[in-house]
Amino acid sequence: xxxxxxxxxxxxxxxxxxxxxxxxxxxxxxxxxxxxxxxxxxxxxxxxxxxxxxxxxxxxxxxxxxxxxxxxxxxxxxxxxxxxxxxxxxxxxxxxxxxxxxxxxxxxxxxxxxxxxxxxxxxxxxxxxxxxxxxxxxxxxxxxxxxxxxxxxxxxxxxxxxxxxxxxxxxxxxxxxxxxxxxxxxxxxxxxxxxxxxxxxxxxxxxxxxxxxxxxxxxxxxxxxxxxxxxxxxxxxxxxxxxxxxxxxxxxxxxxxxxxxxxxxxxxxxxxxxxxxxxxxxxxxxxxxxxxxxxxxxxxxxxxxxxxxxxxxxxxxxxxxxxxxxxxxxxxxxxxxxxxxxxxxxxxxxxxxxxxxxxxxxxxxxxxxxxxxxxxxxxxxxxxxxxxxxxxxxxxxxxxxxxxxxxxxxxxxxxxxxxxxxxxxxxxxxxxxxxxxxxxxxxxxxxxxxxxxxxxxxxxxxxxxxxxxxxxxxxxxxxxxxxxxxxxxxxxxxxxxxxxxxxxxxxxxxxxxxxxxxxxxxxxxxxxxxxxxxxxxxxxxxxxxxxxxxxxxxxxxxxxxxxxxxxxxxxxxxxxxxxxxxxxxxxxxxxxxxxxxxxxxxxxxxxxxxxxxxxxxxxxxxxxxxxxxxxxxxxxxxxxxxxxxxxxxxxxxxxxxxxxxxxxxxxxxxxxxxxxxxxxxxxxxxxxxxxxxxxxxxxxxxxxxxxxxxxxxxxxxxxxxxxxxxxxx
Ligand SMILES: Nc1ncnc2c1ncn2[C@@H]1O[C@H](COP(=O)(O)OP(=O)(O)OP(=O)(O)O)[C@@H](O)[C@H]1O
Numbered sequence: 001x002x003x004x005x006x007x008x009x010x011x012x013x014x015x016x017x018x019x020x021x022x023x024x025x026x027x028x029x030x031x032x033x034x035x036x037x038x039x040x041x042x043x044x045x046x047x048x049x050x051x052x053x054x055x056x057x058x059x060x061x062x063x064x065x066x067x068x069x070x071x072x073x074x075x076x077x078x079x080x081x082x083x084x085x086x087x088x089x090x091x092x093x094x095x096x097x098x099x100x101x102x103x104x105x106x107x108x109x110x111x112x113x114x115x116x117x118x119x120x121x122x123x124x125x126x127x128x129x130x131x132x133x134x135x136x137x138x139x140x141x142x143x144x145x146x147x148x149x150x151x152x153x154x155x156x157x158x159x160x161x162x163x164x165x166x167x168x169x170x171x172x173x174x175x176x177x178x179x180x181x182x183x184x185x186x187x188x189x190x191x192x193x194x195x196x197x198x199x200x201x202x203x204x205x206x207x208x209x210x211x212x213x214x215x216x217x218x219x220x221x222x223x224x225x226x227x228x229x230x231x232x233x234x235x236x237x238x239x240x241x242x243x244x245x246x247x248x249x250x251x252x253x254x255x256x257x258x259x260x261x262x263x264x265x266x267x268x269x270x271x272x273x274x275x276x277x278x279x280x281x282x283x284x285x286x287x288x289x290x291x292x293x294x295x296x297x298x299x300x301x302x303x304x305x306x307x308x309x310x311x312x313x314x315x316x317x318x319x320x321x322x323x324x325x326x327x328x329x330x331x332x333x334x335x336x337x338x339x340x341x342x343x344x345x346x347x348x349x350x351x352x353x354x355x356x357x358x359x360x361x362x363x364x365x366x367x368x369x370x371x372x373x374x375x376x377x378x379x380x381x382x383x384x385x386x387x388x389x390x391x392x393x394x395x396x397x398x399x400x401x402x403x404x405x406x407x408x409x410x411x412x413x414x415x416x417x418x419x420x421x422x423x424x425x426x427x428x429x430x431x432x433x434x435x436x437x438x439x440x441x442x443x444x445x446x447x448x449x450x451x452x453x454x455x456x457x458x459x460x461x462x463x464x465x466x467x468x469x470x471x472x473x474x475x476x477x478x479x480x481x482x483x484x485x486x487x488x489x490x491x492x493x494x495x496x497x498x499x500x501x502x503x504x505x506x507x508x509x510x511x512x513x514x515x516x517x518x519x520x521x522x523x524x525x526x527x528x529x530x531x532x533x534x535x536x537x538x539x540x541x542x543x544x545x546x547x548x549x550x551x552x553x554x555x556x557x558x559x560x561x562x563x564x565x566x567x568x569x570x571x572x573x574x575x576x577x578x579x580x581x582x583x584x585x586x587x588x589x590x591x592x593x594x595x596x597x598x599x600x601x602x603x604x605x606x607x608x609x610x611x612x613x614x615x616x617x618x619x620x621x622x623x624x625x626x627x628x629x630x631x632x633x634x635x636x637x638x639x640x641x642x643x644x645x646x647x648x649x650x651x652x653x654x655x656x657x658x659x660x661x662x663x664x665x666x667x668x669x670x671x672x673x674x675x676x677x678x679x680x681x682x683x684x685x686x687x688x689x690x691x692x693x694x695x696x697x698x699x700x701x702x703x704x705x706x707x708x709x710x711x712x713x714x715x716x717x718x719x720x721x722x723x724x725x726x727x728x729x
Contacts, residue, residue, distance in 0.1 A: 004029075008037040010062055016307040017058075026051035031426045033059050036401060039091025041423040043416055044403035047435040048594020049570070050428075052403045053300050056286075056363050060401075061304035061313060064283045064336050067360065067396075068311045086121055086131075086240030088229070092397060093117030094152055097231060104242075107137060107235035114140075116152030119227035119240065122391040124219055128193040130249045131227050132239045138184040139234025141165050145192055145199060146228035147218070148390060148397055148421055154228045161212055162230065163188065163201040169211045179208040187246045190227065194219050205247035222390045280334030282316075282354075283392075284361035287342050287384075289369050289377070291541060292548060293568045294319040297365065298339040305337065313337065318344045321541030328353060342370065342380035349387045360392045360399060366567050367402040368587065371411035378411075385419050397421070404567075405594060406432040406587035432590050434656060437684065438597030440605040441661045441669060442649060445495055447487030448479045448612060450665065456490050461527045463493025464520040468615045468631050468640050481613070485642075488610045492580055493524055495608050495665060499578060500530070500558075502667035503604070507551075507681070508576035509595050510560045511583070514617055514625070521560045521580065532558040535565055567591045570598060575681030579607040581616070582648045586655045602678045604669060607660075609649050613642045 002014050003024045009017070025033065028046035032055035035042050044052055087103030097115035099106045108115040123129050133143045142154055142162035150159030155170025162170045169178035180203050182188060189202035197219075199212045217223045229236050239245060286301070288294045298317045305313035316330050318340030331354060338345065338354075348354035362384075364370065370377035390398055400420045402412070408431050416423050434440065447453055454476045456462040465486055472482040496510065510525075512518045515536040525532035533547035533556040551559040552571050559565075566588050577596050583589055589607075596603020618634055618641040619625035625639070632638025653659055663669055678684065 004033070004058070007033045009033060009058055010066075012065075012308055013058065013062060013304055016304045020303065022054070026055075027428055028052055028426060029055045029058070031428070032056065035424050035426060036060070036399070037063065039089075039397075039399060041400045041416075041420040042402075043407060043412070043420070043423050043425050043427070044401065045407035045425070045427045046403075046405065047428075047433055048405045048591060049435055049437070049598030050405075051599075052405075053297055053365070053568075053570070055426075056365075056401050056403065057297065057301045058304055060284055060286075060337070060361055060363065061301055061308065063361070065305070065308040065311070065313055067283060068313065068336060086119065086242055088117045088238060089120040089226075089397075090117075092120075092152075104239065105136065105235070105237045106229060106231065108139075108231035108233060111233045114153050114230055114232050116142075116154060116228060116230035118146055118148075118152065119238070120396065121240070122148070122221070122224040122226045122397075123192065123194065124221045124224035124391075126194045126219065128191070128195065130192075130245070131190050131241065132245050132247070133188045133190065133229060134237045134239075134246070135165070135182060135184050135186050135188075135234065136237050137235030140232035141234045141236055142170065142230040143188055143190055143201075143236070144228055145190065145225040147223050147225055149223070150228070152228065152230065154230050159223075160228060161199050161214075161225075162228075163190070163211065165234075169201075171212055178211055179203060180206075189245075189247055189249060191249065192225060202247065202249075207249075224391060280332075281356065281358040282335050282338050283358055284337045284363070285345060285356075285359060285388075286337065286339045286363040287345070287365065287370070287381075288319075288339060289341065289366050289567065290564055291319045291321060291341065291544065292535075292565060293365065294339050294341060295545075296568065296570060301337060301339065315339065318348065320344060342377065342384055346380050346383050346387070349384070356388050358392050359388055360396050361401065362388065362398065363401045363403075366404050367415065368404045368406050368409060368412050369567060371415055372409075372585075381415070406590055408432060409587075431657075432587055432655065434590060434593065435597045437600060438593055438603050438605060439669070439678070439680075440593050440607070441663045442607045442609050443495060443499070443663050443665060443667065444611050445488055445491050445608050445665075446611040447484045447491045450491060451477075451487075452494055453487040453490040456494055457487075461524070462490055463496075463524045465489040466514060466517055466520070466617060467629075468617060470629075471631050482615065484612045485615045488612060488614045492608050492610075493521070496521070496525075496578055496580060497528055498665060499606055499667045503576065503669065503680075505576045506557055507554070507574055508558055508578055509565070509571075509574055510558055510578045510580060511566065511592050512560060512562060513581045513583075515562055516617075516625075517580070518560045518562055525558055525560070530558055531556045532560055535559060535561040537562065537564055563588055563592070566595070569595060571595070572599065573601050573681045574598075575601075575603055577603065577605040579605065581614075581643070582607055582609060582645050582652065584648075586648075586652045589652045590656075596680070600683050602680050602682060602684055604680045606663070606667070606669075607649075610645045613644050615640050616643045 004017055005011060007025060007030055028050050032042055032044050036059040044055060046052055088099045088106055090099050094115035096110050097106055097108045097117050106117060142164040144154045144162040146154050146160035151157045154160040155162030156173050158172045165182050167179055167181035168175045179201055182203050187204050191200045197214045198210045199214055200210045201208055218225050286297055288297055294317050298315060302315055305315055314335040315337045316335045318338055349356060370381050469482050469486045474483050474486055510521060512521050515538045518534050518536050522532045522534040533550050535544050535547045550556040563583060574596050577593055579592060593605035596605060617639060619628055619639045621628050621639050628639055630638045631640055634641050
């Protein structure tokens with residue numbers, strides 16, 4: 001058994017796991033995999049590089065395969081097919097309620113505690129429905145209906161309705177006398193009439209009057225009712241119509257219900273709905289913020305899904321820049337998992353080209369980024385959730401999984417409230433934090449002190465500035481604000497090259513503030529005879545892909561980019577990150593520096609922080625900077641601000657609850673201050689370190705052994721008379 005199997009992963013996936021050289025699940029995987037397999041909505045917060053992608057890709061590949069494999073989700077005209085949805089849902093129950101293999105018998109042995117479960121199939125639209133419950137073991141119990149948002153303790157909120165053994169009906173925590181009490185072997189009938197909006201019950205065939213007149217909202221798929229049972233030290237057997245009912249419901253001689261089967265049983269789905277159940281529409285959508293992450297996650301899920309056969313799992317990517325005709329052809333032939341960006345997915349759903357009726361999972365990776373984007377991202381997520389069913393065609397509840405290294409904010413909590421059902425927090429460290437495999441330092445850049453930039457400005461090779469000072473009077477040698485701001489930009493270029501040389505960087509990701517600065521930095525690095533590629537939103541899809549591949553293969557030493565790749569990007573063994581400027585958003589700092597220190601390899605991030613304010617672009621114009629030359633301050637209708645980087649550093653430190661170490665411009669990083677000898681880009685502590693460790697502890701260990709011997713001898717000496725007396729007996 002592999003370590004992953006202990007967490008519920010099927011042996012069929014072992015081959016794929018070994019191909020990645022994963023021997024043990026990471027901490028977040030150990031928690032998230034069983035939760036997702038168990039059917040929970042999950043909020044996964046764990047540090048960068050901790051394996052969150054695998055934490056959702058592995059269980060999703062498995063569940064999608066299992067569901068496609070099981071007859072439940074296959075298209076069939078056989079009416080018995082729908083019966084599979086008519087079981088109690090093991091994934092939607094209190095932990096101590098046992099549900100047997102048939103999915104129709106349940107039992108709770110714990111006294112004084114209620115344990116409930118919902119059925120797998122929710123009912124919406126119209127028609128009248130009936131199911132039966134036989135009491136198999138006496139104790140306390142309640143039977144009835146509940147929405148997905150309702151409590152499993154039915155009758156204790158406004159989303160569920162119950163009828164209990166003591167002869168009481170319950171709704172909204174109000175318990176009123178109703179019908180008769182019941183006990184072992186009694187058979188209860190549970191009625192729901194969506195045409196006339198009423199609920200009532202029967203005992204051993206005797207129907208009681210209407211118990212509740214219900215709201216119209218229960219007709220809607222989003223708020224529909226599921227059969228629900230609740231036990232306290234009791235046992236129940238449910239019959240959702242797969243066996244003949246003991247007391248087939250009649251209404252003046254007619255079978256109650258819109259779709260009675262020849263056997264007199266009731267079906268759950270209307271004919272129209274049943275026809276549209278199929279195996280060609282996706283079961284899972286995974287949302288990623290960028291094309292690069294779409295590709296990366298797609299490869300991850302393909303690695304797992306690719307080893308599963310009969311049926312084969314079909315995965316598709318949906319992001320801007322892809323061939324639409326080809327995508328549409330693939331969607332027509334059928335797919336199981338879609339990995340894409342929200343804009344493309346929303347577009348296809350709204351134009352009716354992507355059907356969502358079978359959807360059972362939504363994963364939102366980097367969810368906080370979408371929610372923070374008030375213009376596009378948050379709106380798209382809302383639109384998407386409005387378009388997606390709460391309950392899939394086969395009655396399975398939609399499962400929502402959201403993750404990020406920076407999940408702790410109000411928007412995420414609000415999102416969870418609105419779109420998730422009792423989400424389980426998989427939160428290993430509590431707040432946004434930096435992996436212990438990432439060392440991060442700051443180098444202060446003071447252009448009023450370090451005047452090297454003046455010579456550089458007039459030399460043929462220097463970092464081209466962003467032209468915000470083109471209209472300003474620059475007087476080299478003075479310390480006026482505009483001059484020092486310009487000097488900072490040039491000096492930072494000098495420091496980047498110094499850092500590369502001092503730390504012998506053969507590979508690094510370099511973050512700049514704007515696309516224009518990235519272009520300038522790429523050019524500057526090339527002028528210094530370094531290989532460099534650039535990745536930002538203005539580069540074409542092909543160019544971005546080739547830059548990333550070139551960097552991954554080691555053909556390019558440096559990848560210069562904007563925050564477009566600050567999140568999620570996983571390139572193995574990158575040792576260094578350089579922040580030419582700090583990001584505007586403090587959580588982005590965590591993501592940027594998290595591009596190193598991944599998969600147990602050590603990494604170092606260096607941030608160049610100006611001690612003086614720097615004038616920078618801040619485009620609020622309609623073109624978002626394209627062709628913009630308005631260098632006036634934003635307060636005067638322009639597109640620039642004065643960026644106080646020292647203040648930003650303070651905010652980041654406060655956010656992380658730590659002071660970030662400082663290095664001088666010689667970039668002599670105080671490695672000993674961290675944890676001794678590390679090689680950035682390599683795994684922490686190799687054999688050599690263990691050897692040193694053993695040697696340094698050897699003398700203490702030997703002293704301890706001597707003390708132990710002395711103590712034992714002393715004990716024997718002191719207790720000699722006791723031992724002698726004992727031997728004499
Ligand atoms: N169980 C494991 N054993 C060894 N390596 C693993 C394991 N799980 C994941 N990894 C590796 O760790 C690296 C980081 O994983 P992943 O990209 O999922 O991190 P993440 O938590 O999503 O990070 P981020 O927050 O930056 O997106 C990847 O290279 C991945 O292959």
